Amino acid sequence: MFEHTREEIGEFARAGGAIVVALAATEQHGPHLPVHTDALIAGHVAEESVRIAGRSVPVLLAPVLPIGCSEHHLSFGGTISLSPMTYFQVLRDIGESLVKDGFRKIIFLNGHGGNEPMMQQLANDLAVRHPIWTAAASYWSLARDSLQQIGASEVGPVPGHAGGFETSAVMALAPELVREDRIGDSHPERDWIFAGPPGAFVGRHGELTGCDGYTDAPTRATADKGRLYLQTIAESVSGWIVRTVQAMERGEGQL
Template sequence: MKSFLYHEHTREELTAKAKQGYMAVVPLAATEQHGPHLPVYTDSLICGHIANRSVLRAASSVPLLLCPLIPIGCSHHHLAFGGTLSFSSATYMQMLRDIGESLVANGFRKIVFLNGHGGNDPIMQQTASDLAVSHPIWTASASYWSVAKEALRLADAEQVGMVPGHAGGFETSAILALREELVHTDRASEEHPQRPWILSGPPGTFIGRHGELTGADGYTDSPHRATAEKGRVYLDVISRSVAEWLVRTYQSMETGERSLAEGEKQENGI
């Protein structure tokens, strides 16, 4: 199978693929503090792995391309802890909009944002909507934990802590599976103050407090129950769920396109 990676193709190849109806997937992540025990590249390592595995799997069924990972996100709420690179929310929205506009200019009519950092989520959703308002294209967007929520529940992922949480048992398990040498297990405390308001509301709601948007000391829960074995299970579950979602999303766009075309024919009496 030819490469599913956008950046491994020439301009002529990409122009041809855009005309053939390929769907472009843009993975979004971050470079930000993850407590005293995880690398600042945690979100990018996890999202990059999920994006590559899921797109590779989905590409065997539908035509799609994986764009380069965007490793810096909207992470201003982490700046006070040090080590963080961040765009402001306004800058991040414009950056995503520019990437979308570039893909439109290149001829792509199906664009998907796949996210791996919570601070990016609302901005990503708004940008996807704005692009579909401005251009005759299809867009979609989702964070990997939203797509894989039920599959992670069945995998009992919450046994290690909050899912996805921030630098807790879940993300620590994932990094142990991907790059164990980057995890400072000697700095991972077994005790962590609980912040009951974090993710306490129903889906789609937000509650937070200045200085503690990501929990005590910049992380949400203790990572002491994390293991590499659990991380491998969670990453596989997520990758499979995201691959299935990408295939369904492409098929929905194609079905919608055919439906619109049929409607136009009927209106024109063809």
């Protein structure tokens, strides 16, 4: 979206093009990863996914929103967070802006777990308020089956928080930002964090993101694994974008 003028964006929107809004966060990621880990990964996934999907359907990428709902990280420092209601209003204002820009197909792509409830509710509310199509999902949900097939869980919980999975991704994207000398050999496990089926929530005060603010020791993380995970995610997400936009197009006459 950045490289286009207002006229180009307006024409694209009125012609039925879709726009993807990528959501991320600025928050602590243990002693070894940068605080913009989520923005780094989410931005890459969104760019690659939209690039691939753009071969099949008309779609643009909005600027990544780098601050999210991260109050459960504030006690560790190095975190900027919006409260849930403020975050919801920010997403609402973004959505309303895009509607006024002429977009009738708005897709939210999430890269931080704390954003998900507000994102889902906002996507629903926008579709109630306006004659538009909306969709919303987190990248790990879209790629869950594909990541399982390639054995991504070998490095730890997927996506976890600042563990083997995210560390592998940052090693692939910006290895100079990984403080490998601060990676411990072991980390206390908290099995209850991932208890239950996908979408279930189990929480404990002070440990919503695992012991010391991260979920697992990233001792098995490598850049090669990270590249494989990111490629797999982009393929899964781009496929979802294409299927979603095509389904919206088929239903245009129903609006």
